[in-house]
Amino acid sequence: MSSSIIVHKLSIGKVLSIIQDDQNREKNILENYPESIHYYNSLKARFNKFENDPNLANSIFNSIPKQCCQANKSFLKDNDDFFIAYTILSKKQDIHINNAKQFIHHLNNCYWCFIEYNQFINDEYFTNKEIETGVL
Amino acid sequence: MDHKRQGTNDMTLGDLLDNCTNPNSPVWEKSWQEFLNRYQNFIYKLVLNRCKSWNLQRIQCQLQEEVDDIVFIIIRHFIKDDYRFLKQFQNRDNPQLFLLYLSTLINRITRRHLAVHFNKILDNLDEDQTKDTLKEISPEAGWEIYEELIQTLRNSIINKHPNNERNIHLFLMYTWTDMSIDMLTHNDFYKPMGQNAIYTLINRMRNKIKV
Numbered sequence: 001m002s003s004s005i006i007v008h009k010l011s012i013g014k015v016l017s018i019i020q021d022d023q024n025r026e027k028n029i030l031e032n033y034p035e036s037i038h039y040y041n042s043l044k045a046r047f048n049k050f051e052n053d054p055n056l057a058n059s060i061f062n063s064i065p066k067q068c069c070q071a072n073k074s075f076l077k078d079n080d081d082f083f084i085a086y087t088i089l090s091k092k093q094d095i096h097i098n099n100a101k102q103f104i105h106h107l108n109n110c111y112w113c114f115i116e117y118n119q120f121i122n123d124e125y126f127t128n129k130e131i132e133t134g135v136l
Numbered sequence: 137m138d139h140k141r142q143g144t145n146d147m148t149l150g151d152l153l154d155n156c157t158n159p160n161s162p163v164w165e166k167s168w169q170e171f172l173n174r175y176q177n178f179i180y181k182l183v184l185n186r187c188k189s190w191n192l193q194r195i196q197c198q199l200q201e202e203v204d205d206i207v208f209i210i211i212r213h214f215i216k217d218d219y220r221f222l223k224q225f226q227n228r229d230n231p232q233l234f235l236l237y238l239s240t241l242i243n244r245i246t247r248r249h250l251a252v253h254f255n256k257i258l259d260n261l262d263e264d265q266t267k268d269t270l271k272e273i274s275p276e277a278g279w280e281i282y283e284e285l286i287q288t289l290r291n292s293i294i295n296k297h298p299n300n301e302r303n304i305h306l307f308l309m310y311t312w313t314d315m316s317i318d319m320l321t322h323n324d325f326y327k328p329m330g331q332n333a334i335y336t337l338i339n340r341m342r343n344k345i346k347v
Binding site for chain 2: 095112
């Protein structure tokens with residue numbers, strides 16, 4: 001009998017969810033994602049850097065444009081730094097639904113970023129659920 | 137008769153537009169025949185391609201009817217307000233530019249027609265069916281519907297309020313994707329709102345669209 005290893009890739013939403021896991025199960029989780037370990041470590045280093053430098057996180061978050069992006073060049077596509085800044089600032093409640101006006105305005109104006117953002121929220125939510133229930 | 141036909145065939149774009157926009161012209165009817173000979177295929181093809189690009193199953197089922205309806209609306213637009221659209225075209229010695237001018241109108245009318253049609257489809261569906269229908273459409277069509285929906289929502293809000301954009305965003309997060317209110321409030325960014333407030337707000341926005 002041959003055993004097959006299923007290789008998954010980590011998305012930014014998944015990574016940020018794992019980084020914030022209180023029970024520190026990242027080692028176990030990362031065993032399922034051997035191809036993404038380098039990506040994970042690099043994001044974790046940036047997460048720690050941004051956490052210690054709120055000004056940097058703020059300036060990245062505030063760099064969001066107001067108008068719509070081009071379809072294949074949306075601001076949020078592969079913009080890991082933005083999602084790290086978003087996660088850190090919203091965790092501290094520096095930004096939230098009632099004060100991040102420029103961000104909300106951009107999402108309303110830009111379908112392409114809206115889709116990227118939705119994907120991020122989905123990934124983060126379901127990874128959290130998987131961690132909570134022990135699926136991961 | 138052949139001579140007259142020959143006459144309209146040879147007409148320059150400027151003459152053709154002049155004759156089509158003047159019902160007192162002796163060649164008004166012939167000019168319209170010539171206009172349709174020249175441009176009907178172009179209009180049809182463009183409308184057809186636009187309809188296909190939406191990739192919406194319910195539109196594909198009755199594609200020919202949809203295309204016919206839209207072409208009729210476009211031709212009616214040529215006559216509207218004393219032929220305003222045709223009279224407004226200035227570069228009468230440039231047929232290529234006229235095609236471009238036509239295509240902007242065709243795109244605009246087709247887009248509006250499809251969006252209205254799409255909204256009617258959505259009105260008759262429950263939330264799960266709406267989300268399934270949104271999954272059917274192509275990214276480009278999604279983009280157009282999204283912009284149309286945002287515009288409709290912005291227009292439906294009479295009072296300017298700082299939270300309007302926020303409310304529109306929450307409504308779209310809930311209706312456009314598979315996002316539940318629990319999913320939203322699970323995220324720190326949305327936590328300050330609370331589930332009940334989001335639920336009330338989404339219902340209020342939904343009623344605005346139906347009106």
